[in-house]
Amino acid sequence: MARISSLLFWVTCATVVSSTSITDIQGVAWRSPFVGQAIANLTGLVTAKGPSGFYLAGDKSEDIRASNGILVFSSLSTVLKSVTVGDFVSLNGKVVEYRPAASPDYLYVTEITSPTNITVLSSNNTVNPVILGKDRSPPTQYFSQLDVGPDGFLSVPNNSSQISVVNATLQPEKYGMDFWESLESQLVTIPRPIATNFQNTYGEFWVYGDWKTTGKNGRGGLSITFGPDGIPDGNPETIIIGSPLDGTKNPKTAVGTTLSDITGVVCYQFGFFYVLPLTAPTVVSSPDTIVLPSSIKSKPFAICSLTFGDYNVENLAPTSSHLPTIANHIANYLNTPDIMFIQEIQDNSGPTDDGVIDANVTLSTLVNSIAQISNVTYQYTSINPIDNQDGGQPGGNIRTAFLYRAEKLKLVSGSPVGGSIDAVEVKRTLLGPKLNFNPGRIDPTNAAWNSTRKPLVAHWRTKLGFDLFTINVHLSSKGGSSSTQGDARPPVNSPIEARTAQVANVATFVSSLLHANPLASIVLAGDFNEYIQTRSVYKPILSLLTDIDEAAGIKPVERYSYVYDQNSEQLDHVLISPIVKLRGVQFEHVHVNSWAPTIGARVSDHDPSVGRIRVC
Numbered sequence: 146m147a148r149i150s151s152l153l154f155w156v157t158c159a160t161v162v163s164s165t166s167i168t169d170i171q172g173v174a175w176r177s178p179f180v181g182q183a184i185a186n187l188t189g190l191v192t193a194k195g196p197s198g199f200y201l202a203g204d205k206s207e208d209i210r211a212s213n214g215i216l217v218f219s220s221l222s223t224v225l226k227s228v229t230v231g232d233f234v235s236l237n238g239k240v241v242e243y244r245p246a247a248s249p250d251y252l253y254v255t256e257i258t259s260p261t262n263i264t265v266l267s268s269n270n271t272v273n274p275v276i277l278g279k280d281r282s283p284p285t286q287y288f289s290q291l292d293v294g295p296d297g298f299l300s301v302p303n304n305s306s307q308i309s310v311v312n313a314t315l316q317p318e319k320y321g322m323d324f325w326e327s328l329e330s331q332l333v334t335i336p337r338p339i340a341t342n343f344q345n346t347y348g349e350f351w352v353y354g355d356w357k358t359t360g361k362n363g364r365g366g367l368s369i370t371f372g373p374d375g376i377p378d379g380n381p382e383t384i385i386i387g388s389p390l391d392g393t394k395n396p397k398t399a400v401g402t403t404l405s406d407i408t409g410v411v412c413y414q415f416g417f418f419y420v421l422p423l424t425a426p427t428v429v430s431s432p433d434t435i436v437l438p439s440s441i442k443s444k445p446f447a448i449c450s451l452t453f454g455d456y457n458v459e460n461l462a463p464t465s466s467h468l469p470t471i472a473n474h475i476a477n478y479l480n481t482p483d484i485m486f487i488q489e490i491q492d493n494s495g496p497t498d499d500g501v502i503d504a505n506v507t508l509s510t511l512v513n514s515i516a517q518i519s520n521v522t523y524q525y526t527s528i529n530p531i532d533n534q535d536g537g538q539p540g541g542n543i544r545t546a547f548l549y550r551a552e553k554l555k556l557v558s559g560s561p562v563g564g565s566i567d568a569v570e571v572k573r574t575l576l577g578p579k580l581n582f583n584p585g586r587i588d589p590t591n592a593a594w595n596s597t598r599k600p601l602v603a604h605w606r607t608k609l610g611f612d613l614f615t616i617n618v619h620l621s622s623k624g625g626s627s628s629t630q631g632d633a634r635p636p637v638n639s640p641i642e643a644r645t646a647q648v649a650n651v652a653t654f655v656s657s658l659l660h661a662n663p664l665a666s667i668v669l670a671g672d673f674n675e676y677i678q679t680r681s682v683y684k685p686i687l688s689l690l691t692d693i694d695e696a697a698g699i700k701p702v703e704r705y706s707y708v709y710d711q712n713s714e715q716l717d718h719v720l721i722s723p724i725v726k727l728r729g730v731q732f733e734h735v736h737v738n739s740w741a742p743t744i745g746a747r748v749s750d751h752d753p754s755v756g757r758i759r760v761c
Contacts (some may be wrong), residue, residue: 166213169201170255171241173210174312176682177255179240184257184569189215191301191331192272193410193423194709196220197392198256199228200330200410202272209281209402210315214330216412218243224263236260250631253309265487273409274332278356283324283382285359286372290305290320291634297376299679301597302668304633320628323379325418333420335407340398341366341383342708343581348395349419349459351711352404353383362702362739364432365401366713369676370701377473381631383711385419386426387412393425397743400708401432416628417710434693434742439733439755442480443460443553448609449728449761451553454482455670455717456617456753460538462512467748472749474516475548478735479755481521483604485548486670488598488619490527490753491541498540502529508546515548523548524747526556527582528601531565535598536621545601545617545671547584554613556583559606566590571657577612578661580604587654593646598623601652602669611666611760614658618650618671619642627658629710644675645682652685659722666760667722672751674716690720693756697732706752717751721758729757 165184172178189201198218207215217238219225228234238260242253275281287297290313294300308322317327327603344350353367353371359378360368386395386407396404407424443452456479458471475481491588493506495738508525518521527546537543549555560583565568569585571578584603588594596617605613625639649668658665669690675682677692694715705713734754738747 159635165394167201167215168206168208168213169209170215171212171329173208174314175308176242176253176312177240180242181240183237186235187238187257188233188266190270190272191228191230193377193390193421194225194228194230195421196440197658199225200332200333201234204457205301205714209317210327212327212329212331214332214410216254216256216330217260221259221507221686222262227263229268230263231268231270231272232265233270234263236263240719246673248416250627250633250637252413252630253634256687270331274334275328276336277333278336278354281324282409283326283354284319284321285357285380285382286315286376286378287320288379288381288629288635289322290316295376296633296636296678296680298379298629299327299377299638299676300635301681303635303637303641304602304627306634307632308634309632311354322418324381324383325411325436327576331411332408333411337421338386338404338407338426340366340400340404341404341711341713342398342400344395344398347388349385349387350398351383351385352407356382359384359704362705362713363712366705366708367711368436368702368705369678369715371678375479377676380711385417387414387419387421389422391424392759396428400713400739403429417630432740435739436478436735436737436740438478439480439735441731441733441755441757443490443550444500445552449611449759450757451476451484451607451613452480452482452757453484453486453668453670453720454479454755455486457488457672457717457749457751459489459749459751460491460541460543461489461507461511462491462541463493463506465494469509469750470515472511472518474735474737475514476519476521476754478691478737481515481550481754482755483550483553484615485523486615486617487546487548488672489537490546491538491543494540496538498533500532502542502714503540504529504544504546512548512726520641521550524551525549526562528563528584528586528605529565530599535599543598543619545598545619547601547603547615547617548601549605554607555606557606557612569654571654576660578665586652591650593643593650597643597647604653607760612666614665614708614761616651616655616667616669618669618673620647620672620674622674631655641679641682644673648673648682649685650690655686655689664724665722666725666758668719668725668758669721670719672716674714674720676714677718681692686720686728690722691726692731693719693730695723696726697731697756699734703734705739706734706754707750713739717754719754719756725758730756730758732756
């Protein structure tokens with residue numbers, strides 16, 4: 146099978162080199178010093194075979210930076226049939242650095258191509274893998290020495306350098322990517338692996354093994370946290386388990402699934418480091434599938450206490466099959482909070498692009514479904530976007546919305562509901578700050594909000610006259626970002642410039658509220674599509690508000706609402722004003738989706754959260 150490739154040559158004419166070892170070819174940097182050269186009489190032990198070639202192991206070097214494994218690339222049946230695992234062979238070939246021409250963000254892979262004169266020197270030799278966690282262990286905090294900046298792999302500017310261009314000497318004891326590169330094409334064993342995520346559509350999944358880890362949460366996943374030096378830790382000690390080389394099928398996994406030991410070959414493909422197992426592992430144990438409801442409940446007669454929930458309901462339309470489950474989550478797991486911050490409400494026709502923008506049927510259907518379960522009938526408020534101007538699924542016109550219990554709080558009267566492009570502003574009155582539109586949208590014509598959801602602001606009053614301001618956000622998604630293990634360093638975190646501008650825009654509005662009343666009760670919540678560890682984005686808003694996880698004393702490793710690739714991570718945040726923090730808060734993440742037994746059992750890729758604040 147032909148493959149489209151980009152082959153990097155450092156010389157224009159191939160030079161034949163004999164008596165060269167695999168560690169010489171691999172070298173101690175990212176690219177081979179022998180690239181483009183013909184190699185004669187290369188010897189090694191066949192450790193594994195796959196559909197695209199076989200893997201050789203040469204003599205180990207005392208220098209751990211140089212891998213003693215290499216892929217001999219060929220899909221010719223005559224080549225593949227000429228060797229067997231355990232054969233000690235010699236061959237000729239050419240050294241290349243390969244990456245797909247269509248994927249310039251990937252790293253290069255060192256290979257031997259066009260193998261000839263394959264000679265089996267001996268057979269039935271013992272193949273001994275490197276035991277990870279015993280012979281070698283991955284570092285646990287940093288991905289790459291090129292992730293320069295106070296936020297490590299989340300620093301800006303993105304893509305300020307490329308691994309393939311710098312070609313730095315590997316430091317495998319400090320940097321995770323360097324560690325896996327130093328094992329390129331070697332046979333390894335991962336003892337007692339634990340999955341950190343569900344399997345993807347190809348049956349691949351992330352794991353860590355029986356070695357030191359950081360960020361381990363109670364479920365068995367690894368959360369993004371700050372390291373001891375204050376630099377974000379993205380858990381580079383994890384690796385993807387790819388398709389088994391013998392054609393068997395990987396099992397289904399969930400966060401915390403424990404598997405049998407995995408022996409396979411380290412490789413780089415599709416923008417990440419993988420271990421390709423010789424055969425599929427089996428499930429040893431699965432985590433408990435029971436998710437307990439939140440302990441935080443609305444108190445009907447509490448004068449000062451309000452409960453709130455936050456939930457990205459993932460493209461919810463009136464006919465969505467997951468709508469009843471979303472209603473069940475709000476009713477029975479979040480305990481029908483006094484106010485709900487909802488993201489990704491679609492219009493009445495869902496993803497059909499027919500010019501419909503109203504979402505009253507969607508919201509009424511959700512409200513009625515909750516009422517049937519709980520006997521709580523919510524009111525709702527939202528503002529329609531302009532057709533196809535707020536991003537998300539084409540035709541769906543997703544927007545943010547509030548559900549609220551009218552027996553606990555109501556919208557402050559006296560201001561009209563804002564329109565799609567009406568900018569909400571704070572007006573000073575003798576009775577305190579008031580909005581010119583209620584609800585309203587923050588600066589909706591600002592270029593920062595192009596093709597994304599505009600923040601929804603509302604001013605509420607309890608029965609006893611205590612005020613609350615809420616801001617519901619859904620910032621630009623991370624579409625277009627590069628791999629955490631890709632060539633670009635720091636990785637491309639797209640579009641970080643837009644999210645930075647959006648947070649700054651929200652901060653300007655919050656500042657105007659606090660300027661009008663420094664004791665204003667404010668809750669800002671929603672899907673920020675950004676980790677709190679990306680401090681360059683959150684700097685302006687965190688100078689005004691406090692992360693409720695901090696205020697509530699949630700352990701850093703338990704601060705997650707989303708699982709993606711190797712990490713348990715938090716894209717959904719709740720930030721509170723100083724007076725709300727001072728009065729005391731409660732807060733919980735309710736893992737109804739990230740703790741699902743299978744990926745198909747999730748109804749959203751986000752977990753909801755629930756909290757309690759005091760407005761007096």
